[in-house]
Amino acid sequence: MSALDALRLAATALLGRRWRSVLSLVGLSIGVTAVVLLTALGAGAQDFVERQFRSLGTDVLAIVPGKVETSGALPGFGGVPNDLTLADAAALRDRVAGVRSAAPLVIGNDTVASGARSRQVVVIGATAEYRGVREFELRAGTFLPEGEWARGKPVVVLGSKLARELFPDRAAVGARVRVGAWRLRVVGTIASQGVHFGIDMDQVVFVPTSMALRMFDRSSLNRVALRVLPGADADRVSDAVTELLVERHSEEDFTITTPDAIMETTGRIVGMLSLAVAGIAAISMVVAGIGIMNVMLVSVSERTAEIGLLKAVGAAPRQILGVFLAEALALSFAGGAIGIGAGLLGARVLAALYPAIAGDPPAWALAASFALALFVGTLFGVLPARRAVQLDPVAALAKR
């Protein structure tokens, strides 16, 4: 019996039980599709996280009060850290070489209200320099005024969505809003930016840093964001910052987050995500495998009588296994191919619907899910048949 004969017999078997074949195909391809889609989603999520970290800027340093030991001890252990003050920030801006801009930041929560409308929002105290650290577009008006470090005019810049919600039917710029107990004039709105590290940038308000310090009754900044000049060495700038601040505080009671550290964290998070994606893929593969196994087991037990008959007309066990192998291979091959096709198509559709988190399924997922379909399909197609083939023809024929 040639391979072609085995394939032809297998084809009649598959076509003869069209419904079951279709079901097995569906089961197989759903498993493969699941793997392809899930890994595409995982890859998209990885990309997303990576992009978020990159958008922080690889040339941005962040200085926060308190020392984070590499051992993981709490910041400030061994003494209360000195405040990180506006004066510190100004010194960094003026005295460290290679700094392009430095923005003193204060972050808090408060209500913002216009007439009867009010929202609980994140309030970011910043200065005009912040736009030099993180570049973003304005929708209308201006950003916070230049040269207002110490005084802090009573002005505010609104996130795009917040501006729309507070002022649905008129321009926000020029209007007045209350932030906490303060009445501030809206000088600008920023263009839509989306969610950034859990903060919806479309719903924040920016006020001058010194205003925010008064608002939240604080003496210390939450951080100084500092962008180095193009071509400057971020590590050298970081060393200079350390030197200057140690001189001012007479101890190292602050932490500098460098691009390297950011990239390291990114790497860790992305690695975790990859692991999660691989786990999800493995689980869906197992589920798919069990589905295939069931279909194949049923198919063989249904056909034990036929195996008996083939033996009765003189088929050798190896020949019968050949027919089952051909059948399982044809089925798993088609199922795998359909699954991959559907998965790729699905990934496209996802990409069209949710561009932010869309990704391409990784090649290893395509290869692995296809190989798994072939392997499981073949194994479970042939293994039960092996048992049936060992029966004497009468015993097999008696099974129905």
Next chain:
Amino acid sequence: MIELVDVWRTYDVGAEKLHALAGVQETIDTGEHVAIMGPSGSGKSTLLNVIGCLDRPTAGSYRLNGREVAGLGEDELARVRREEIGYVFQSHHLVERLDAVANVELPMTFAGVARSERRPRAMEALIEVRLQDRASHRPSELSGGQRQRVAIARATILRPRVLLADEPTGNLDRTSGEQVLDLLGGLNAGGITLLVVTHDVEVARRAQRVLILEDGRIVHRCAGRDLTSLADALGSAARAPADLSG
């Protein structure tokens, strides 16, 4: 030539041992036409299955054409089934998803007959059983007699020397039954050894010899033409087949 020496086929049914064959002793010459009769459960099908290598004796010796079958491996057994034995079942056992001619081709596929040769040979075999115009019919699209004739064509396509038929007319009306019996008779006349299990005295009367089984043992042997008188003379064994149907 079929030589059975003290053949037993024992089933374990729970704790008990059930002897479907209990020491069968028989020699059947090449070219003979033998009928096997006996009450239901007497072991007729079991005997035929053992002879057809579809089942193995639990004990005893079975020599087919001088060769002991007991020691053969799976592949050799497959070859024996393919080349030396044809089997016709009471319920035809055709493959439903294959049409008549493809069913007849099946043994040739496993025997390695070239593909170009199979179709013409299968068609010839269908002509011999006068079903050439039903070649592309599925088994479900054939009458019971036609199915049985396709089964005969399939059983004989590789020209075996022994043809075994287990109640081949059991499901058929008299006319189709006679067509089938004529076919089998013709094959026997052509030299094939023919064994037919039957409940029907008319069928058994066509045979040269009749073996009567009871409780897994051959209890009587006679010539086919003597069967009517034997039925009168016999006790339970001969009465039972007339009353019982498989």
